Amino acid sequence: AQRAAPSVRELAWDGSTVTAEPSRSGPPGVILAAIFAEAVTDLLTASDMGKVRECEAADCVMLFQPAHPRRRWCSPTRCGNRARVARYYQRHKPPVG
Ligand SMILES: [Zn+2]
Numbered sequence: 677a678q679r680a681a682p683s684v685r686e687l688a689w690d691g692s693t694v695t696a697e698p699s700r701s702g703p704p705g706v707i708l709a710a711i712f713a714e715a716v717t718d719l720l721t722a723s724d725m726g727k728v729r730e731c732e733a734a735d736c737v738m739l740f741q742p743a744h745p746r747r748r749w750c751s752p753t754r755c756g757n758r759a760r761v762a763r764y765y766q767r768h769k770p771p772v773g
Contacts, residue, residue, distance in 0.1 A: 677713035681706045731755050 681702040688695050700707045719725065724741065731738045731750040738750035749755035 677706075677709040678717070681710035683710070683714070733759055 681700040683698045683700050685696040686699040688697065700710055702710075719728075728739050728741050729747075731740060732748045733750075733755035736750060736755050738755075740747070740750040749759065
């Protein structure tokens with residue numbers, strides 16, 4: 677995917693300095709696929725790739741890189757809240773019968 681729309685550094689003048697910005701050419705879908713492929717390459721080769729975890733929510737397939745070692749969910753406000761609500765319900769549900 678990256679070979680279909682290789683990144684080149686394009687020089688430009690911003691009025692005071694020369695800048696070099698990455699640029700790709702081709703159809704938008706091909707460029708998007710190349711950008712995603714480059715991002716996956718960066719993710720898989722990152723030195724902290726071993727820290728990536730699966731979200732602990734039963735119905736979630738997201739991976740995340742924890743900001744702190746005890747983080748359990750991809751999103752504390754979404755998956756974390758749903759897990760806390762489910763735990764609360766399990767502890768406080770009315771007895772059957
Ligand atoms: Zn999640």
